[in-house]
Amino acid sequence: MREQREVIIMTLYEKIYKWLDDRFKLGELLPPIVKHPAPVNVVSNPLYCLGGTAFLCFLILVVTGMFLAFYYKPTPDEAYKSVQNIMTAVPLGSLIRSIHHWAANTMIAAVMLHMIRIYFMGAYKKPRELNWVVGIFLLLTVTTFGFSGYLLPWDQLALWATKIGTGIAGSIPIIGGYISLILVGGNDIGAETMTRFFAIHVLILPAAIITLLGLHFLMVRIQGISGRL
Amino acid sequence: MALIEIEREEAVEEKEREPVRVTGLPFFPHFLLREVVVMCLIAGSLILLASLYPAGLLQPADPFTTPTPIYPEWYFLYVFGFLKFWTYDIGPIPAKVIGVTVPMVLWYGLLILVPFIDRNPSTELRKRKIAVALGVIALIAVLVLTYYGIVHGE
Numbered sequence: 487m488r489e490q491r492e493v494i495i496m497t498l499y500e501k502i503y504k505w506l507d508d509r510f511k512l513g514e515l516l517p518p519i520v521k522h523p524a525p526v527n528v529v530s531n532p533l534y535c536l537g538g539t540a541f542l543c544f545l546i547l548v549v550t551g552m553f554l555a556f557y558y559k560p561t562p563d564e565a566y567k568s569v570q571n572i573m574t575a576v577p578l579g580s581l582i583r584s585i586h587h588w589a590a591n592t593m594i595a596a597v598m599l600h601m602i603r604i605y606f607m608g609a610y611k612k613p614r615e616l617n618w619v620v621g622i623f624l625l626l627t628v629t630t631f632g633f634s635g636y637l638l639p640w641d642q643l644a645l646w647a648t649k650i651g652t653g654i655a656g657s658i659p660i661i662g663g664y665i666s667l668i669l670v671g672g673n674d675i676g677a678e679t680m681t682r683f684f685a686i687h688v689l690i691l692p693a694a695i696i697t698l699l700g701l702h703f704l705m706v707r708i709q710g711i712s713g714r715l
Numbered sequence: 716m717a718l719i720e721i722e723r724e725e726a727v728e729e730k731e732r733e734p735v736r737v738t739g740l741p742f743f744p745h746f747l748l749r750e751v752v753v754m755c756l757i758a759g760s761l762i763l764l765a766s767l768y769p770a771g772l773l774q775p776a777d778p779f780t781t782p783t784p785i786y787p788e789w790y791f792l793y794v795f796g797f798l799k800f801w802t803y804d805i806g807p808i809p810a811k812v813i814g815v816t817v818p819m820v821l822w823y824g825l826l827i828l829v830p831f832i833d834r835n836p837s838t839e840l841r842k843r844k845i846a847v848a849l850g851v852i853a854l855i856a857v858l859v860l861t862y863y864g865i866v867h868g869e
């Protein structure tokens with residue numbers, strides 16, 4: 487009985503494989519990925535894991551962020567209460583919010599260490615100059631993610647740290663005034679600011695980081711990992 | 716991260732056109748297994764950290780009481796530190812403008828230009844003494860300014 491079922495599953499698996507193979511030529515696509523040797527120096531050196539670690543954190547942030555967005559309410563009246571609700575009443579809410587928090591900090595640390603590895607290994611040199619430039623924009627995006635997320639719980643630290651932060655951005659000559667007006671949306675941090683920070687955190691920056699990561703990985707794919715060490 | 720491995724595979728393919736033979740084990744199952752182990756370790760550490768140190772929530776925001784101390788997130792502390800540290804006007808430029816422009820605009824501008832400033836093709840640490848020295852100085856400076864930012868929190 488059991489063996490019979492296994493046979494059926496096998497043929498079903500084979501049927502699915504054949505169906506996909508007919509359409510996507512899996513037989514040609516998979517072997518180079520699955521069988522080719524990976525160079526020992528790149529794979530055994532943990533410093534090469536930092537980019538992947540940042541990416542894993544990013545994926546965790548996307549999933550936990552979607553969960554948080556189900557319960558979070560981006561208005562000054564509701565925000566604090568909704569976060570409190572997540573922390574105390576929503577099943578696993580406290581764990582998921584804390585994972586979001588730690589994945590965010592770990593991602594920023596991993597990105598910085600990744601950049602330090604690139605710098606000291608000289609991996610930004612020809613032909614990888616543009617990937618370094620994309621990397622710097624990724625660094626900016628990631629830290630802005632952190633900055634915009636900090637305001638959302640609307641507690642004392644959120645409000646006052648954002649006051650200082652937008653103040654600092656506002657003192658940049660020429661463009662500073664515009665940056666702070668775009669971010670704050672008025673004279674003082676309030677409902678306008680929250681809406682904007684929320685939009686930046688869940689719409690604008692995700693779109694930006696997906697585009698940049700696409701470029702980043704495309705370039706790594708085309709150029710390969712530099713073979714130093 | 717398996718995806719990243721796939722990208723690493725491409726790197727090997729590039730290299731294989733050269734006469735040098737890459738020594739290595741097949742991606743599957745050896746390195747896939749290693750990737751899965753690393754991913755589990757990271758995910759596990761995050762869950763552990765999240766359970767031991769849950770994300771905080773202070774008093775509700777109150778525009779009329781300033782709490783003390785206020786810290787920005789750790790990765791902005793160096794900006795904050797530089798702002799506190801730099802109290803000198805240069806000619807007509809006020810200290811505050813310098814304190815903000817240097818760690819934000821100049822610093823990021825400099826970072827973007829790194830591959831275009833450093834034209835030395837070598838990737839050997841010993842053959843790029845200036846780049847390595849500047850890198851170490853920049854790292855120490857950021858760390859010291861971060862410390863300064865912590866000590867001088869508002």
Ligand code: HEM
Pocket residue numbers: 533534535536537538540541597600601604609610614617618619620621622624625628699702706710711712713719
């Ligand atoms: C969201 C942030 C980032 C992610 C997820 C990411 C991911 C990756 C991954 C997975 C690789 C493959 C090699 C490795 O893992 O070490 C890579 C390579 C590279 N990254 Fe990033 N990266 C990010 C940010 C940055 C930053 C901030 C820089 C530099 C300013 C940078 C510059 C580079 C360069 C030049 C390479 C090619 C390295 C080589 O060929 O050895 N990346 N990145």
